[in-house]
Amino acid sequence: MFPRALDDTRAFDIARTLLDGFNLHYRLFRETSAAAKQRFEAGDWHGQQKAQALRIEFYDKRVDEAAERLEHEFGASQLSKDTWQQVKLHYIGLLTDHHQPELAETFFNSVTTKILHRSYFRNDFIFVRPAVSTEYIENDEPAAAPTYRAYYPSRPGSTDGLREMLLRIVDNYQLQREFEDLGRDVDYLMNALRGRFGEIRLRANFQIQVLSSLFFRNKGAYIVGKVINGFTETPFALPVLHNRHHRLVIDAALFGEDDLLMLFSFARAYFMVEMEIPSAYVQFLRSLMPRKPRAELYNALGLQKHGKNLFYRDFLYHLRHSSDKFRIAPGIKGMVMLVFDLPSFPFVFKVIKDFYPPQKDTTREQIQSKYLLVKTHDRVGRMADTLEYSNVAFPRHRFEDELVAELKHFCPSLIEEDASNLVIRHVYIERRMIPLNIYLQEATPEQLEHAVIEYGNAIKDLVRANIFPGDMLWKNFGVTRHGKVVFYDYDEIEYLTDCNFRKVPQARTEEDEMSGEVWYTVGPRDVFPETFGPFLLGNPQVREVFMKHHADLLDAEFWQGHKERIGAGHVHDVFPYEPHKRFRLHSYSPFGSILESEALAMLDAAAHSPGGAAQAAGFNPI
Numbered sequence: 001m002f003p004r005a006l007d008d009t010r011a012f013d014i015a016r017t018l019l020d021g022f023n024l025h026y027r028l029f030r031e032t033s034a035a036a037k038q039r040f041e042a043g044d045w046h047g048q049q050k051a052q053a054l055r056i057e058f059y060d061k062r063v064d065e066a067a068e069r070l071e072h073e074f075g076a077s078q079l080s081k082d083t084w085q086q087v088k089l090h091y092i093g094l095l096t097d098h099h100q101p102e103l104a105e106t107f108f109n110s111v112t113t114k115i116l117h118r119s120y121f122r123n124d125f126i127f128v129r130p131a132v133s134t135e136y137i138e139n140d141e142p143a144a145a146p147t148y149r150a151y152y153p154s155r156p157g158s159t160d161g162l163r164e165m166l167l168r169i170v171d172n173y174q175l176q177r178e179f180e181d182l183g184r185d186v187d188y189l190m191n192a193l194r195g196r197f198g199e200i201r202l203r204a205n206f207q208i209q210v211l212s213s214l215f216f217r218n219k220g221a222y223i224v225g226k227v228i229n230g231f232t233e234t235p236f237a238l239p240v241l242h243n244r245h246h247r248l249v250i251d252a253a254l255f256g257e258d259d260l261l262m263l264f265s266f267a268r269a270y271f272m273v274e275m276e277i278p279s280a281y282v283q284f285l286r287s288l289m290p291r292k293p294r295a296e297l298y299n300a301l302g303l304q305k306h307g308k309n310l311f312y313r314d315f316l317y318h319l320r321h322s323s324d325k326f327r328i329a330p331g332i333k334g335m336v337m338l339v340f341d342l343p344s345f346p347f348v349f350k351v352i353k354d355f356y357p358p359q360k361d362t363t364r365e366q367i368q369s370k371y372l373l374v375k376t377h378d379r380v381g382r383m384a385d386t387l388e389y390s391n392v393a394f395p396r397h398r399f400e401d402e403l404v405a406e407l408k409h410f411c412p413s414l415i416e417e418d419a420s421n422l423v424i425r426h427v428y429i430e431r432r433m434i435p436l437n438i439y440l441q442e443a444t445p446e447q448l449e450h451a452v453i454e455y456g457n458a459i460k461d462l463v464r465a466n467i468f469p470g471d472m473l474w475k476n477f478g479v480t481r482h483g484k485v486v487f488y489d490y491d492e493i494e495y496l497t498d499c500n501f502r503k504v505p506q507a508r509t510e511e512d513e514m515s516g517e518v519w520y521t522v523g524p525r526d527v528f529p530e531t532f533g534p535f536l537l538g539n540p541q542v543r544e545v546f547m548k549h550h551a552d553l554l555d556a557e558f559w560q561g562h563k564e565r566i567g568a569g570h571v572h573d574v575f576p577y578e579p580h581k582r583f584r585l586h587s588y589s590p591f592g593s594i595l596e597s598e599a600l601a602m603l604d605a606a607a608h609s610p611g612g613a614a615q616a617a618g619f620n621p622i
């Protein structure tokens with residue numbers, strides 16, 4: 001029932017306290033996102049990665065603080081339904097001119113669901129749907145930065161001044177570090193634009209729009225925007241990196257939705273972006289990637305709790321508009337995770353089992369800590385992000401009986417059934433992919449070759465990011481819509497720097513050699529890469545491709561070498577785009593997918609050879 005009068009004097013103070021809690025959260029979130037610019041300028045890569053990981057924890061801390069304060073000052077858990085309804089109405093009132101109302105609503109939900117019993121979740125006390133619109137929010141203060149800026153050429157419809165315009169776009173970000181040669185990079189960019197658009201006629205509305213804040217992640221800063229000409233809008237992103245001498249360079253021009261989807265992938269770390277009005281950023285980004293759900297854009301901007309909230313709303317909406325049943329996920333069943341999906345919905349649900357076979361020497365806490373590690377670590381495009389939920393109520397009639405029987409058998413401590421629902425106390429949700437073992441069975445020879453190469457590249461990217469996947473069997477990797485191979489089984493991952501990579505020692509006796517048993521001593525962190533082969537390479541076609549491209553993965557020295565590099569403080573380069581897109585490396589470049597520093601070293605070497613670097617490495621001939 002809607003209260004007729006707001007007559008509880010505590011309700012306003014409670015609403016104000018809740019909003020103060022959110023405002024503090026967003027101020028801290030913004031400060032650390034804004035400081036990403038200084039960290040980038042200073043080349044403080046360890047600082048950037050640490051800040052990215054720490055920022056993820058901010059939200060829960062502020063929620064805990066707000067819940068404690070409400071309990072302490074207002075005895076919140078004992079308040080009547082009527083008071084909570086009034087709190088919500090006051091809160092809505094307070095949000096009318098707020099710049100992040102959707103996030104503040106999510107914060108309200110997080111705090112109240114912490115205080116109240118689950119039976120309250122579905123009623124009028126929380127924001128099941130948004131109450132305050134995020135359309136057309138503007139900051140009218142004179143000094144406020146707009147969400148995006150539009151740049152026009154000096155004469156409408158003419159390319160005159162395009163170069164100057166591009167220089168101005170980059171310059172306006174006021175990066176406090178010199179470019180190696182911005183004029184040259186803008187020439188690369190002009191060339192890329194010509195390659196993309198050819199000799200097209202510029203229409204009267206030709207313009208370039210760019211989001212006012214840069215997007216920071218790891219060692220990169222990205223300019224994100226779109227080119228508008230007539231009825232066509234082309235999204236683009238420009239990665240800005242440090243060269244070896246810590247001068248800035250524009251590394252590539254990424255055009256089109258697919259390139260941007262790679263950049264904003266669920267398998268990468270969240271960006272740091274200074275935003276006053278995040279909903280306006282999301283709206284702009286949606287115009288670049290219309291197929292990407294709003295939830296994932298909020299995630300990519302580091303606002304993952306709101307992303308999680310939106311995802312759940314999308315999920316409930318999908319349930320209401322579908323009729324298929326949850327089933328056990330296709331593929332080989334997990335030993336520690338029970339995995340299920342809904343065929344019409346592109347995600348999987350993973351529940352930790354209550355017991356595991358003896359070879360899995362682990363605990364629920366350890367498994368959860370591995371999933372958390374992945375959430376906060378740089379996922380380098382090779383580990384799927386997971387959303388973690390507690391107490392999710394699923395409609396029982398939508399479950400296949402076989403799945404319910406498995407859930408009750410393997411996860412009894414996490415399952416609760418009421419009249420119509422199956423409540424799962426803890427579940428991870430992640431993007432569904434095609435398990436690589438299934439993909440390989442059905443692949444053409446070309447697809448098989450591509451997938452095996454990608455598999456090796458995925459492991460090598462993980463290695464550079466200090467991750468040892470533990471269990472490297474094909475079934476633990478999936479293939480995405482874009483043909484990328486991504487790892488999703490986290491219960492055995494370790495930091496590479498915590499492992500000890502060894503060669504199998506020489507056999508001392510013939511009996512040792514002939515025995516099928518491990519006769520040498522093995523420490524808990526010892527890994528013997530040469531023993532991976534028999535598990536992975538039973539199929540002759542797979543073996544051939546693997547040995548041609550990735551034989552080094554079977555060599556302890558490869559792993560140990562990377563471990564030492566990381567131990568010495570090296571932060572790897574990760575490019576969320578194909579190497580041939582890089583201005584300095586053409587598609588026919590001999591370098592392939594290698595580290596920037598290695599590539600630059602090779603360029604240096606080539607510069608001293610006849611013909612020079614530009615020719616040898618295929619510099620863009622502008």
Ligand SMILES: Nc1ncnc2c1ncn2[C@@H]1O[C@H](COP(=O)(O)OP(=O)(O)OP(=O)(O)O)[C@@H](O)[C@H]1O
Pocket residue numbers: 329330331332333334335336337338339348350384430431432433434435471475476478488489490491
């Ligand atoms: N994101 C996903 N997309 C599609 N299928 C998946 C996904 N995650 C898991 N699966 C399916 O569920 C199975 C078990 O998942 P997972 O490997 O995470 O469980 P596990 O218990 O950790 O496995 P293991 O026994 O290897 O430790 C996979 O082999 C795969 O078939």
